[in-house]
Amino acid sequence: KMKTVVLVTGANSGIGLALCERLLSEAAEGLQLCLACRNMQRARAARQSLLASHPSAQVDLLQLDTSSISSVINAAQEVKLKYERLDYLYLNAGIMPNPRFDVKAFFRGLFSSGVTTMFATGGGIITQWDGVTPDGLREVFATNLFGHFLLVRELEPVLCRAGQTSQLIWTSSNNAHRSAFSLEDLQHQKGTQPYSSSKYASDLLSLALNIHYNNQGLYSSVICPGFVMTNLTYGILPTMPAFLWTLLLPIFWLIRVFTNTFTLTPYSGAEALLWLFKQRPETLDPYAKYHSLTSGLGNNYTQPRKMDIDLETAELVYGKLLELESQMRNKLEKKKTTEIQKKSAGSEQPSYLKQNI
Ligand SMILES: NC(=O)C1=CN([C@@H]2O[C@H](COP(=O)(O)OP(=O)(O)OC[C@H]3O[C@@H](n4cnc5c(N)ncnc54)[C@H](OP(=O)(O)O)[C@@H]3O)[C@@H](O)[C@H]2O)C=CC1
Numbered sequence: 001k002m003k004t005v006v007l008v009t010g011a012n013s014g015i016g017l018a019l020c021e022r023l024l025s026e027a028a029e030g031l032q033l034c035l036a037c038r039n040m041q042r043a044r045a046a047r048q049s050l051l052a053s054h055p056s057a058q059v060d061l062l063q064l065d066t067s068s069i070s071s072v073i074n075a076a077q078e079v080k081l082k083y084e085r086l087d088y089l090y091l092n093a094g095i096m097p098n099p100r101f102d103v104k105a106f107f108r109g110l111f112s113s114g115v116t117t118m119f120a121t122g123g124g125i126i127t128q129w130d131g132v133t134p135d136g137l138r139e140v141f142a143t144n145l146f147g148h149f150l151l152v153r154e155l156e157p158v159l160c161r162a163g164q165t166s167q168l169i170w171t172s173s174n175n176a177h178r179s180a181f182s183l184e185d186l187q188h189q190k191g192t193q194p195y196s197s198s199k200y201a202s203d204l205l206s207l208a209l210n211i212h213y214n215n216q217g218l219y220s221s222v223i224c225p226g227f228v229m230t231n232l233t234y235g236i237l238p239t240m241p242a243f244l245w246t247l248l249l250p251i252f253w254l255i256r257v258f259t260n261t262f263t264l265t266p267y268s269g270a271e272a273l274l275w276l277f278k279q280r281p282e283t284l285d286p287y288a289k290y291h292s293l294t295s296g297l298g299n300n301y302t303q304p305r306k307m308d309i310d311l312e313t314a315e316l317v318y319g320k321l322l323e324l325e326s327q328m329r330n331k332l333e334k335k336k337t338t339e340i341q342k343k344s345a346g347s348e349q350p351s352y353l354k355q356n357i
């Protein structure tokens with residue numbers, strides 16, 4: 001029997017790695033796991049740790065930097081050569097670079113009526129400073145959203161197969177907020193919340209993908225893992241070493257009594273990702289975000305909540321992404337042809353010079 005092929009981006013740490021671990025614990029025999037990571041050394045370490053607990057598991061590695069157009073195209077090519085089908089594509093890699101924790105806003109929020117919302121979404125207390133990729137895109141937009149969009153587009157042949165369904169599952173966030181997003185500034189070049197913007201855009205994109213691909217058997221959904229202690233969150237208080245976060249655990253457990261979004265461990269954060277793996281995609285709500293939640297007593301569960309998104313904006317985002325996609329493809333083609341021209345010019349020069357001598 002053909003194995004179920006599952007590809008996870010950003011699988012070497014945090015929530016992505018925990019998902020792989022949980023998938024293997026559920027169904028190691030029938031799975032063909034592919035860890036798509038930018039850093040192969042960390043990817044190999046992740047593979048080793050998975051094989052240590054599941055020695056007979058099938059775990060492949062794939063080099064993929066979601067922030068790079070050429071890397072996405074090359075990785076997709078490799079996938080298409082290696083597998084004839086892709087059943088699950090977890091779009092999980094994500095960054096929140098140079099975060100700034102606004103201590104003032106945090107304390108103001110702590111003593112306001114919006115305190116639970118603040119702990120659930122991190123809204124208003126963290127801003128980021130974004131960079132630019134070698135392709136000329138904003139880093140957060142490119143990594144969290146655009147690279148994944150391009151990956152989906154490239155993998156269309158293995159995702160859309162007659163008589164079969166496949167699932168796209170985005171690791172979005174509670175932090176996604178309409179106010180951080182602008183259609184006129186899709187890459188969030190102007191603001192200080194590129195992370196929130198990229199996650200809100202992924203919520204919209206998921207809806208649009210459902211509209212355009214459901215008839216081809218491809219379904220998309222978004223999850224929020226809740227607040228999880230990972231490399232991403234350790235970066236928020238960079239002066240605080242990881243072990244000090246562990247010391248905060250008792251405080252976090254207390255907060256958990258008031259907000260079930262404090263999943264805290266990657267294992268619990270992966271709850272909704274695993275839950276979606278087991279659902280028939282036709283039964284899912286394209287307007288819902290599936291939340292990993294943990295009760296005050298420490299029980300994990302998954303719950304859908306309606307998102308603040310609309311079809312019209314989703315379609316506009318989709319159109320803009322298609323436009324950017326073709327722009328980036330043209331740019332890549334141009335780069336390739338000038339490289340070829342340069343090369344052939346370089347090899348012809350010596351003989352040309354000889355003739356002159
Ligand atoms: N932790 C939390 O509280 C929350 C996290 N999330 C989301 O969960 C997802 C996973 O994050 P989390 O596990 O917390 O954090 P981690 O930093 O542990 O994991 C992020 C993963 O993404 C990878 N990654 C980053 N940039 C790229 C890139 N350009 N190309 C390929 N892979 C890349 C990282 O690789 P590397 O090891 O090389 O850096 C890493 O494997 C993210 O999308 C994040 O936004 C959402 C809500 C809350």
Ligand SMILES: CC(C)CCC[C@@H](C)[C@H]1CC[C@H]2C3=C(CC[C@]12C)[C@@]1(C)CCC(=O)[C@@H](C)[C@@H]1CC3
Pocket residue numbers: 118119120121122123125126172173174175226227233236248251
């Ligand atoms: C030092 C204090 C006692 C505690 C400080 C806590 C804050 C650093 C966290 C409280 C809520 C957290 C949170 C996130 C980051 C860390 C906090 C602000 C996120 C923004 C991380 C990324 C996401 O995508 C969100 C879903 C998280 C929401 C909650």
